[in-house]
Amino acid sequence: MSKNSIVIGVDLDGVCADFYGRMRQIAAEWFERPIEELTMDVSYGLSEWGITNQSQYDSLHRFAVTQRELFSSMEVIPGARKYLRLLSDEGYRIRIITHRLFIHYFHAAAVQQTVNWLDSHGIPYWDLCFMKAKTQVGADIYIEDSPDNIEQLRSKGFKTICFGNSTNRHIAAPRAESWQEVYAMIREFSG
Ligand SMILES: [Mg+2]
Numbered sequence: 001m002s003k004n005s006i007v008i009g010v011d012l013d014g015v016c017a018d019f020y021g022r023m024r025q026i027a028a029e030w031f032e033r034p035i036e037e038l039t040m041d042v043s044y045g046l047s048e049w050g051i052t053n054q055s056q057y058d059s060l061h062r063f064a065v066t067q068r069e070l071f072s073s074m075e076v077i078p079g080a081r082k083y084l085r086l087l088s089d090e091g092y093r094i095r096i097i098t099h100r101l102f103i104h105y106f107h108a109a110a111v112q113q114t115v116n117w118l119d120s121h122g123i124p125y126w127d128l129c130f131m132k133a134k135t136q137v138g139a140d141i142y143i144e145d146s147p148d149n150i151e152q153l154r155s156k157g158f159k160t161i162c163f164g165n166s167t168n169r170h171i172a173a174p175r176a177e178s179w180q181e182v183y184a185m186i187r188e189f190s191g
Contacts, residue, residue, distance in 0.1 A: 003091040006190050009139025010084070012098040012114070014146065015163045016123060017074035024049075026064045044147055044167040062103055071100060071113035076121045079179025087186060088124040095127040097137050141189055143182055147171055161185055 013019035020042055027049050028035040042048045051057050064070040088094050096118070100110050111130065118125065129137050134149055135156045142160040144150050147168045153160040161182055162168055162175040176182040 003190060005093075006091075006141070007093045007095050007139045008087060008186065009095050009097045009134065009137060009142040009144075010125075011134075011142075011144045011146070011149070011163070012096060012100070013074075014077075014165055014167070015143055016077055016080040016084075016096075017071075017117065018077050019074060020165065020167075022070060022074040023060075023064060026068050026070065027060060029068075030060050030063060041166045065103060065110065065113075066106060069113055071110060072117045072120075074117070076123075077179065079182075081122050083179040083183040085122070085124050086183065092186070092190075093127070094125040095129065095137070095139055096123075096125045097129045097131055097134050097139070097142075099130070099132045099134070101130045102132075141186055143176075159189060 010016060020040070023046070024038050024040065024042075025035060027046070028038055031038075031050060038049050045051060045057060046060075051060065061070075084094055098114065100114060101107050103110065115128070118128070131137050134142065134144070135153055135158065140159065142153050142158055143163055144153065144160055145163040145165055145168055147170070150160050150162050150168065150171055160174075162171045162173075163182065164175050164177040174185060176185055
């Protein structure tokens, strides 16, 4: 397959943007607890920080997005900018796929925060898809950190690199612990 026709489906939160790092700061504020008390070793759902059910998670997440501009205030995950640019320059097509439109009537702000963040951090991309059902988007190789999404994509036969973090240690290979490893794996996949 020519590199020029290979589409890389890239997740944002936890893959390009340091979702858990920023959420930790916001959670410390939300719970009025010293940040050191909140472990960095979290699982999906943030139970380690005291979140016990979906509605608590949703409240914190909504506060983060609507009151603390979560989508435009996260740090870039090291290497994301450098290696996505390298892949883009080599002819791969970068397709950002994110499920960020989960708050009703907040879509304009969510999209605005997202595109501002992508531009201001110099992340190259051709397509930007706001989709929950990532299997319906279409990409040759996916890079994803959410355990559920990875399992769903793989069960449908999509090549999916698990981008390693504390939420997905139980997920099998192929796994990458850094963007440098993602880059090497994509080069290997595509010959
Ligand atoms: Mg993610």
